[in-house]
Amino acid sequence: MRIDVRLALSIFVLGTIALTSGLVHALWWRTAQGNSRALAGAVNQQILGAVKRELSSLIAGAEAAHGAVRTILMQNVIDTREADKREFVFLAQLQAQPSLSWIAFGWPDGSFFASHKLGDRQLEMTEISDEDGKRQRRVDRYKVITGDIEFEKRFLEQSNFDVTQQPWYRQAEKAERPVWLEATDYPAGGRPGIAYASAVDVYGMRQGALAVMIDLDRLSRFLASLSVGRSGAAFVLRPDGIAAAVPDPDADEVHGTQCCATRHCSLWLALLTT
Numbered sequence: 001m002r003i004d005v006r007l008a009l010s011i012f013v014l015g016t017i018a019l020t021s022g023l024v025h026a027l028w029w030r031t032a033q034g035n036s037r038a039l040a041g042a043v044n045q046q047i048l049g050a051v052k053r054e055l056s057s058l059i060a061g062a063e064a065a066h067g068a069v070r071t072i073l074m075q076n077v078i079d080t081r082e083a084d085k086r087e088f089v090f091l092a093q094l095q096a097q098p099s100l101s102w103i104a105f106g107w108p109d110g111s112f113f114a115s116h117k118l119g120d121r122q123l124e125m126t127e128i129s130d131e132d133g134k135r136q137r138r139v140d141r142y143k144v145i146t147g148d149i150e151f152e153k154r155f156l157e158q159s160n161f162d163v164t165q166q167p168w169y170r171q172a173e174k175a176e177r178p179v180w181l182e183a184t185d186y187p188a189g190g191r192p193g194i195a196y197a198s199a200v201d202v203y204g205m206r207q208g209a210l211a212v213m214i215d216l217d218r219l220s221r222f223l224a225s226l227s228v229g230r231s232g233a234a235f236v237l238r239p240d241g242i243a244a245a246v247p248d249p250d251a252d253e254v255h256g257t258q259c260c261a262t263r264h265c266s267l268w269l270a271l272l273t274t
Helices: 005-074 083-096 167-174 216-224
Strands: 102-106 112-118 122-131 134-145 148-158 179-183 193-202 205-215 243-245
Touching (some): 005 102, 005 193, 005 205, 083 102, 083 112, 102 193, 167 179, 167 193, 167 205, 193 216, 205 216, 216 243
Antiparallel strands (some): 102 112, 112 122, 193 205
């Protein structure tokens, strides 16, 4: 059977056009995919950079508060045992830094003092020392009002808390400079957090260790305030992938994080070293 030359030529032309169109489309699709991946990567890097800058700002604020209190103590502007002035300085720095949960000081004899937040509406001053051979915890609780605080109550209780047994205290005493550490135990119980801590010497004499601390639940609330694209969220993960802090607008020192069941008390510290 003879095939018409015109028909054969038409089939050849149409086939060539179809093949060329297919190749052009395949090349276009591949280029578009590459461009899309590159664009997505660039956007992700921009978002990651923005989130990291926000978190770095939070970390810088904590370090600044620590530096201010440490300088006051090391320059002997106030004595570490000078209770009234010490409380004022600790409280002022705690209120000035919304991201902080605790400002604490421990002495080599195991005594401890701290100002810390109970959410946004209450503060506590906690002091632990030996009285008549027994370790006692004194707590003064304050209500936060506009521009000030109002005393609510004081209570005393027995305590076995020894700050010298806390990992953050022991590591801070050994470190040559302030360091970020894990904090997992407090006088009122265990709550995971991070601490920026250092030893404090006055005229060459060791006075103790100072720490500013961020409760991970407060960090979770901070993450909830970050804008990550149109519908994204920022998380802080440990190297093993377990969430250390997750977005939760209601989380604080009183109300724990509710939106993630995989939280872990051990912390990552990767954010602070990258």
